[in-house]
Amino acid sequence: MVSRVIPVDPFDLVIFGGTGDLARRKILPGLYRRMAAGQMPAEARIIGAARTDLDRAGYQAMVREAIEEFGDPKHAGDAAGVSDFLERLDYVAVDATGDDGWKELKGKMRDGMIRAFYFSVGPSLFGDLAERLKAHKIAGDESRIVVEKPFGHDLASAKALNASLARYFDETQIYRIDHYLGKETVQNLMAVRFGNMLFEPLWNSQYVDHIQITVAETVGVAGRGSYYDKSGAMRDMVQNHLMQLLCLIAMEPPAKFDPDAVRDEKLKVIRALDPVDHHEIVRGQYDAGADGPSYREDVEDPKSRTESYVAMKLGLSNWRWAGTPFYLRTGKRLKTRASEIAVVFKDAPHSIFGPDAGRHRNILTIRLQPNEGMELGVTIKEPGPGGMRLMDVPLDMSFADALGDEAEEVPDAYERLIMDVIRGNQTLFMRGDEVEAAWAWTDPIIEGWIDRHDVPKPYDPGSSGPDDAMLLVHRDGRKWRDIRA
Numbered sequence: 025m026v027s028r029v030i031p032v033d034p035f036d037l038v039i040f041g042g043t044g045d046l047a048r049r050k051i052l053p054g055l056y057r058r059m060a061a062g063q064m065p066a067e068a069r070i071i072g073a074a075r076t077d078l079d080r081a082g083y084q085a086m087v088r089e090a091i092e093e094f095g096d097p098k099h100a101g102d103a104a105g106v107s108d109f110l111e112r113l114d115y116v117a118v119d120a121t122g123d124d125g126w127k128e129l130k131g132k133m134r135d136g137m138i139r140a141f142y143f144s145v146g147p148s149l150f151g152d153l154a155e156r157l158k159a160h161k162i163a164g165d166e167s168r169i170v171v172e173k174p175f176g177h178d179l180a181s182a183k184a185l186n187a188s189l190a191r192y193f194d195e196t197q198i199y200r201i202d203h204y205l206g207k208e209t210v211q212n213l214m215a216v217r218f219g220n221m222l223f224e225p226l227w228n229s230q231y232v233d234h235i236q237i238t239v240a241e242t243v244g245v246a247g248r249g250s251y252y253d254k255s256g257a258m259r260d261m262v263q264n265h266l267m268q269l270l271c272l273i274a275m276e277p278p279a280k281f282d283p284d285a286v287r288d289e290k291l292k293v294i295r296a297l298d299p300v301d302h303h304e305i306v307r308g309q310y311d312a313g314a315d316g317p318s319y320r321e322d323v324e325d326p327k328s329r330t331e332s333y334v335a336m337k338l339g340l341s342n343w344r345w346a347g348t349p350f351y352l353r354t355g356k357r358l359k360t361r362a363s364e365i366a367v368v369f370k371d372a373p374h375s376i377f378g379p380d381a382g383r384h385r386n387i388l389t390i391r392l393q394p395n396e397g398m399e400l401g402v403t404i405k406e407p408g409p410g411g412m413r414l415m416d417v418p419l420d421m422s423f424a425d426a427l428g429d430e431a432e433e434v435p436d437a438y439e440r441l442i443m444d445v446i447r448g449n450q451t452l453f454m455r456g457d458e459v460e461a462a463w464a465w466t467d468p469i470i471e472g473w474i475d476r477h478d479v480p481k482p483y484d485p486g487s488s489g490p491d492d493a494m495l496l497v498h499r500d501g502r503k504w505r506d507i508r509a
C-alpha cells in the first residue's frame with residue numbers, strides 16, 4: 025500500500041497560547057511530524073503568540089525541548105530535521121486583552137499565504153482575540169480560526185461564545201476542534217458504513233439489538249483538578265467526544281462527503297435524542313487505590329460531587345433507531361485504556377441447530393484505541409468431530425497489520441485536523457448549531473443532578489466502574505463488553 029502525502033499550500037499559522045501545554049504537547053510536535061512526512065511546505069511559517077516575554081531564539085529553544093519531550097521519537101532525534109523545523113518558527117509577545125504586540129504580529133504576516141489562527145487559550149479570551157484580529161486587519165475574509173474545547177460549559181455560555189465569534193468571523197471560517205473526529209478509526213467508521221454495501225442494510229433497529237460506546241481511561245485527574253472538578257465526565261467527554269461518536273454511528277448517509285452535508289446529518293441525530301430519565305444514568309467517582317489517591321484527593325475537595333465516570337442508556341426517536349438502546353460509558357482510572365464502539369446484532373430469528381448450539385450473535389467492534397481496527401464476530405461450526413457445535417470467531421482487521429510500516433506514519437488526530445484547517449475542509453469540525461444542540465441535550469441532565477443533590481457512586485480504581493453501571497445494562501438482559509486493550 026502506498027500512502028499519498030499531499031503537501032498543503034503555504035501558510036502562516038499563529039498559535040495563541042503558543043507556550044502553553046497543548047501547543048507543547050500536541051500542536052508543535054504534530055506540525056514537526058507533518059513536516060517530516062513532507063506535508064508541510066518549506067514556505068510554511070508558525071508564529072507562537074503568548075503573553076510571555078520571549079524572543080524568537082527563546083521560543084525556538086522552548087519548542088526544541090517540547091519536541092524532545094513529546095515528539096515522535098522516530099523524528100525527534102533527527103537534529104537536522106528539527107533545526108529545519110525551528111527555522112520556520114517565530115514568536116511575538118501579545119496581550120490578548122490589550123494593545124501590546126498586535127502591530128508587531130501584523131508586520132510578521134505575509135501576503136498571499138493562507139492565514140490560520142489557533143486559539144489555544146481559555147474560551148474567555150476567544151472574543152478578545154477575534155476582535156483584535158479584525159480591528160488590526162490581521163485576519164481577513166479568507167482567514168481561519170481554530171478553537172478548542174471546552175466550547176462553553178452549558179447552552180447559554182456556548183451561545184455567547186458562538187455570538188462573540190460570529191461578530192467577527194463567518195461560520196465557514198470557524199474550526200471548532202473535537203480531537204476525536206481526527207482519530208483514524210473515527211473516519212473509518214464513515215468509510216465502513218458508507219463505502220460498503222454489507223453493513224448499511226442491517227444498520228437499523230430491525231437488525232441491531234443495541235450499541236455500546238466505551239471510552240475508558242486509566243489516568244486520573246491529578247494536575248488538572250481545578251478544570252475537571254467544574255466539568256466532570258459529562259461535560260468533559262460525553263457532551264463532545266462521545267456525542268460525536270454517537271452521531272457518526274447513528275446518522276443517515278449524507279448525500280456527499282462534504283462539511284455541511286455531514287454536519288446536517290449529525291445535527292439530526294442530536295436533535296432526535298430522547299431526554300434521559302435519571303434512572304438510566306449512573307455517575308461514579310474513583311476511590312483511593314494502592315497506586316493513587318481518590319478523586320476527591322486529586323481535586324483537593326473532600327466533598328466534591330463531580331463525576332469521573334458516567335454510564336447511560338440513550339434512545340433515539342427516529343425511524344432508523346426507535347427501540348434500539350445506545351449504552352454509553354466513559355471514566356477515568358478504569359482497568360485499562362480502551363475505546364471502542366460495539367454494534368451488537370440481533371439473534372438469528374430461529375436456530376436450526378437446536379438449544380444445545382447456544383446463543384450466538386454477530387458483533388461488529390470498531391476499536392478506536394489502542395490497536396485501532398475492526399473486528400466482526402461471526403459464528404462458525406466448531407472444527408473437528410463431535411457434531412454440530414457452534415463457536416464465535418473474530419474476523420479481525422487491525423489497521424497496523426493492514427498498513428504495515430505505514431501505520432507509524434498515520435497522522436495523529438491533531439496533525440490531521442490542523443492540516444484540514446489549512447486545506448479549508450470543515451468536515452471534521454463541529455458547527456456552531458451542533459455544539460448548541462449537544463448542550464441543549466446535556467443541560468437538563470446536569471441540572472437534574474444538581475436539583476437532586478446527586479452524589480456519584482464510588483468505584484475502585486482499576487475496575488470497570490461502579491456496580492450500578494453493570495445493573496443499568498443487566499436489567500435489560502444485556503451485559504457490557506469487557507473493557508480490554
Ligand code: BG6
Nearest residue numbers: 173203241243260261265363393
Ligand atoms: C480530552 C479530555 O478532551 O480528551 C480529557 O479533556 C481526556 O479528560 C482526553 O483524557 C482523552 O483523549 P484521548 O485522545 O487520550 O482519548
